[in-house]
Amino acid sequence: MTTAASASAVSPSTSVRVPVWAWALLAFAVFALYFVSQENGALLSAPAAQMLHELTHDARHALGVPCH
Amino acid sequence: MGLSFGSVLRRGVLAGVSAGLTAAVVIWLVVEPVIRRALAIEDLRSMHGGQSAPAGLPAHGGDEPLVSRAAQVVGGAVTAVLVGVAVGIIFAVVFARMRERLPGRGDFGRSMVLATIGFGAVSLLPALKIPSNPPAVGDPETVGQRTMLYALVLLLGVAIALLVPVLDQRLAARGTVPSTRWAVDVVATVVLVVLVLALVPGSPDAVPADVPAALIWDFRLASLAQLATMWLTLGLVFGLLLERVAAPKRALEPVAA
Numbered sequence: 083m084t085t086a087a088s089a090s091a092v093s094p095s096t097s098v099r100v101p102v103w104a105w106a107l108l109a110f111a112v113f114a115l116y117f118v119s120q121e122n123g124a125l126l127s128a129p130a131a132q133m134l135h136e137l138t139h140d141a142r143h144a145l146g147v148p149c150h
Numbered sequence: 151m152g153l154s155f156g157s158v159l160r161r162g163v164l165a166g167v168s169a170g171l172t173a174a175v176v177i178w179l180v181v182e183p184v185i186r187r188a189l190a191i192e193d194l195r196s197m198h199g200g201q202s203a204p205a206g207l208p209a210h211g212g213d214e215p216l217v218s219r220a221a222q223v224v225g226g227a228v229t230a231v232l233v234g235v236a237v238g239i240i241f242a243v244v245f246a247r248m249r250e251r252l253p254g255r256g257d258f259g260r261s262m263v264l265a266t267i268g269f270g271a272v273s274l275l276p277a278l279k280i281p282s283n284p285p286a287v288g289d290p291e292t293v294g295q296r297t298m299l300y301a302l303v304l305l306l307g308v309a310i311a312l313l314v315p316v317l318d319q320r321l322a323a324r325g326t327v328p329s330t331r332w333a334v335d336v337v338a339t340v341v342l343v344v345l346v347l348a349l350v351p352g353s354p355d356a357v358p359a360d361v362p363a364a365l366i367w368d369f370r371l372a373s374l375a376q377l378a379t380m381w382l383t384l385g386l387v388f389g390l391l392l393e394r395v396a397a398p399k400r401a402l403e404p405v406a407a
Contacts (some may be wrong), residue, residue: 098246101155108240136217141230146373150293
């Protein structure tokens, strides 16, 4: 992209090389966020999801994610 | 003078742990007392046999809780730290990718700018449209719908955060002066945020009559305080840690975090 190229041309010293695995790590972190904040049985068995829900309950409320 | 991604990521994780821990302290000191007030209302309901506990979640006001209150409080704190680490990792990747384009003086300034954008886009905007609620409020029947709306607003917040800088770059390419660009950026952000708030439907739930308005207000403030604390700590710690690598270049080898 021309915009990215021109931006890095202006200040090449500030750019950081982001390896490909970093995006996999980002996807994993997003998944982890989903897991602790939203998982209610879509991936886990019902008792496991219920256990997870109860353990993360207070933080889910505090984080403001919709909860029961 | 290249900054390696590994050193950015390590600092992101460390900042994330700090953010999660401070958020856990805010939950414990500010959010938990409000949750206790809400749980008292749930207990009162189950005593009178009025409103039944949400289907499939017997621990709310049930006789035989799956997890004790003490475990829920500890679990909540652990969850806050896990969330902090995950957000810290995402923050580090986005920061590394966007570093040369983030405004702000030095890495500290850039870190604070990114943390502010993050708070606004994925915490404040969804909270304004689908505000947080204490226990005893949510209707289990509508949780799916509320979750979709919440995720939609969050994604629209991210879209705005990506769109406005693109607009800014377009204006810069056309030679628009910085003051005009700033004004256009601010107006564009406000217009887009207002459009999201006006067009996306709100929560379908009505707050039950036995839940005082003051309790809802206290809870929403406490929830926002926790989220703001998390982002503020993340931005501060990440910025300070990164500033320390950049400043004494080679005089001191970066201390392994």
